[in-house]
Amino acid sequence: MVNLFKRMRKLKTVRLLNIQVGTGAATFPSATSATKEFPAITRLHLTYARKIYGGHQGARHFWRNCLPRLKYYNPAVPMTVRQTDQQDGPAALTIYFSERASNAATLLAGKVTDQHAPEPAATEQSVVLDVKNLDYKDIWTKVKNMTGAQEIPPSAEQQAELQKLEQMRQQADKDRMRIAAIRQAKADQERMLQEARGEVEKLKQL
Amino acid sequence: MASYSSLLPTAARSILPSCRPALRPSPMATFLPALQQVRAASQARKKDSKASKKKKGPKEFKQKDLKDMQQYALCDAMRYLRAFEVGREPTAAKYEVHVRLKTRRDGPVIRNMLRFPHSVQTESRICVVCPPGTRHEKEARAAGAVLVGEQEVFDAVKAGKIEFDRCLCHPDSLEALNKAGLGRILGPRGLMPSAKTGTVVEDIAVRVEMLRGGTVYRERDAVIRVPIGQLGFTPEQLRDNLRATIEQIKKDAAGLNDRITKQVYEVVLSSTHGPGFSLNGDFKSDNSPDPAVLQGV
Numbered sequence: 001m002v003n004l005f006k007r008m009r010k011l012k013t014v015r016l017l018n019i020q021v022g023t024g025a026a027t028f029p030s031a032t033s034a035t036k037e038f039p040a041i042t043r044l045h046l047t048y049a050r051k052i053y054g055g056h057q058g059a060r061h062f063w064r065n066c067l068p069r070l071k072y073y074n075p076a077v078p079m080t081v082r083q084t085d086q087q088d089g090p091a092a093l094t095i096y097f098s099e100r101a102s103n104a105a106t107l108l109a110g111k112v113t114d115q116h117a118p119e120p121a122a123t124e125q126s127v128v129l130d131v132k133n134l135d136y137k138d139i140w141t142k143v144k145n146m147t148g149a150q151e152i153p154p155s156a157e158q159q160a161e162l163q164k165l166e167q168m169r170q171q172a173d174k175d176r177m178r179i180a181a182i183r184q185a186k187a188d189q190e191r192m193l194q195e196a197r198g199e200v201e202k203l204k205q206l
Numbered sequence: 207m208a209s210y211s212s213l214l215p216t217a218a219r220s221i222l223p224s225c226r227p228a229l230r231p232s233p234m235a236t237f238l239p240a241l242q243q244v245r246a247a248s249q250a251r252k253k254d255s256k257a258s259k260k261k262k263g264p265k266e267f268k269q270k271d272l273k274d275m276q277q278y279a280l281c282d283a284m285r286y287l288r289a290f291e292v293g294r295e296p297t298a299a300k301y302e303v304h305v306r307l308k309t310r311r312d313g314p315v316i317r318n319m320l321r322f323p324h325s326v327q328t329e330s331r332i333c334v335v336c337p338p339g340t341r342h343e344k345e346a347r348a349a350g351a352v353l354v355g356e357q358e359v360f361d362a363v364k365a366g367k368i369e370f371d372r373c374l375c376h377p378d379s380l381e382a383l384n385k386a387g388l389g390r391i392l393g394p395r396g397l398m399p400s401a402k403t404g405t406v407v408e409d410i411a412v413r414v415e416m417l418r419g420g421t422v423y424r425e426r427d428a429v430i431r432v433p434i435g436q437l438g439f440t441p442e443q444l445r446d447n448l449r450a451t452i453e454q455i456k457k458d459a460a461g462l463n464d465r466i467t468k469q470v471y472e473v474v475l476s477s478t479h480g481p482g483f484s485l486n487g488d489f490k491s492d493n494s495p496d497p498a499v500l501q502g503v
Contacts, residue, residue: 004274011481012276019289046293063293072289076499081293 013161021158023140024066026149027073037103038148042124043096044070044079045117048131049087055133059091062136066143073152082116090114091132093139095147096124105146266310267428269471277486280448281441281494283475288500290480291437296503299478300326301435301444305455306472307428313466316458317424323446326421326433332414335359335383335399336376345411360386374413375399375406430455437477440501445489448473 027033028041046067048059063081071079094117095105110130120126129146131139143149154162278286284301291299307316333353336342343354353359353370356379364386373392375383383399392398399406423432434447452470459468476482490497 004270008274008276011483015481016286019286067292068289071292072285075285075288075495078503079292080503 013165017158017161017165019068019072021154021162022065022069023137024062024069025073025154026070026144026151028070028077028147028149030074030076031098034098035148039100039102040098041074041077041095041147042098043094043118044077045082045094045096045114046080046092046131047082047084047089047094047114047116048091049084049089051087054087056087056091058134058136058139059093059131062093062131062139065136066140080118084116090130092117093129093131093143094126095129095143096120096126098123099125101125101127102146102148104148108142108146264311266308269306269308272472272484275472275484278475278483279486279488279491279494280445280475281490281497281500283483283485284441284444284500285495286483287475287477287480288437291477294437294479296437299437300433301437301439302476302478303432303434303448303451304474304476304482305430305432305452305470306474307425307430307455307459308469308471309425309428310466314462315425316430316455316462316468317422318454318458319420319422320432320451320454321420322434323450324435324439324443326435326447331370333359333370333373333397334376334410334414335373335379336410337379340378342376342378342410356382360388363388363391370397373397373399374410376410377406377408380406438502441489441497448475 029035029038031040034040044067046059046063048056048063050056052060067079067081070077090112092110092112092114094114095101097105101109105127108129109127112128112130114128117126117128127146129139129142134142144151287301331352334343335356336354338355338357347354353362360383380399389398421432423430432451434451435444439447452473455470459470462468473485473487474482475485
């Protein structure tokens with residue numbers, strides 16, 4: 001088992017902070033916080049192809065980066081992801097609204113159909129967003145506009161943690177340079193000695 | 207630089223090698239053997255003590271101080287793990303538990319089988335070979351075996367339809383099974399029943415029950431690792447399974463031997479793709495979400 005401090009730093013400051021802060025750290029309107037403009041979100045479904053060519057990269061990155069954060073802040077919203085083998089198939093994000101879709105969503109909706117997305121229930125209405133050839137940050141902006149999600153800014157503590165991480169990164173760069181110089185000097189010394197020794201040997205052989 | 211001997215006059219060169227052996231051997235020979243012996247003896251003793259020390263090592267596994275460890279309530283850990291597992295195949299991603307024991311390095315290890323209150327595996331399909339029309343057949347069916355019988359099983363297997371993950375056999379129909387020559391088909395898949403693997407048994411019903419919900423676990427380097435739940439489980443279901451696991455492990459530890467003590471030191475909840483969270487034993491903390499939402503995909 002690794003040293004506890006190392007383990008805790010990796011877990012707390014890297015992995016957990018990464019899930020709490022960043023693109024997609026936001027809450028969707030739920031049944032209690034829904035407004036007329038933005039109804040509650042009941043489900044999400046993402047479909048994309050296995051490889052990144054053909055514009056599927058953004059969708060995969062959205063799953064990797066944004067979905068864990070969304071899931072963390074909206075534990076009640078089921079989120080499913082489907083990876084297909086059809087590289088020329090759709091890369092689509094389906095958003096399920098309760099009762100009716102928001103106006104923004106209907107405006108931004110793409111003209112793709114996603115046969116892998118589950119059928120909306122009787123009380124749901126789904127809107128499909130075409131995410132092909134989009135960066136994951138662009139996808140997130142679109143999703144935010146469509147759903148009226150409230151972004152959660154990092155708290156003071158989290159910001160301090162982030163700063164500390166950044167400082168550590170800079171310090172690590174400095175240290176790396178320093179150690180590299182020391183190692184280089186040592187290697188040079190070694191080589192010089194070796195060369196000198198070689199000369200002596202040569203002289204002896206003469 | 208040329209060698210020194212070439213610079214010397216020829217006469218000196220001829221003298222030098224001849225006088226070297228003459229000068230040395232006599233005085234050296236008198237004290238050297240004794241000295242060597244002494245040195246060898248002392249070295250040998252040192253080596254012995256070192257070797258035995260290396261073999262011994264610490265008797266117990268090294269335990270980290272949990273004061274430095276942040277521990278989580280079950281619901282909080284689940285919330286994080288569910289975020290890490292988002293979008294994964296719900297049947298493939300599982301919760302796991304790692305139970306760290308306080309134990310000696312040597313001595314017996316815990317290994318046992320466990321039945322969870324809520325089954326972790328998606329039902330494994332079990333085939334039972336037993337004489338048709340007997341009590342065993344009824345029992346096996348009642349216990350949940352999918353394929354029961356003699357000749358019908360053989361026919362299905364020979365036709366290439368192997369729709370089960372485990373195969374059991376009753377001793378009464380072992381002969382028929384061996385005659386049917388299924389070893390070639392079932393053997394490579396590890397499905398051929400044999401007394402050695404414990405798949406030829408009298409009380410079929412009990413065994414079927416065990417196989418359907420049972421999970422095998424063992425202690426390796428003072429840690430027991432077991433999958434304890436599907437990702438869709440509610441916190442209550444997971445808590446029940448966790449409790450059953452810990453209780454079973456404690457029972458195993460108590461039943462080992464009087465002189466050997468094993469204690470549960472740390473319980474870590476993890477998942478297939480997620481990190482490990484050391485649990486503090488609470489079900490939920492003040493700022494954990496409603497347990498009802500922590501289920502499904």
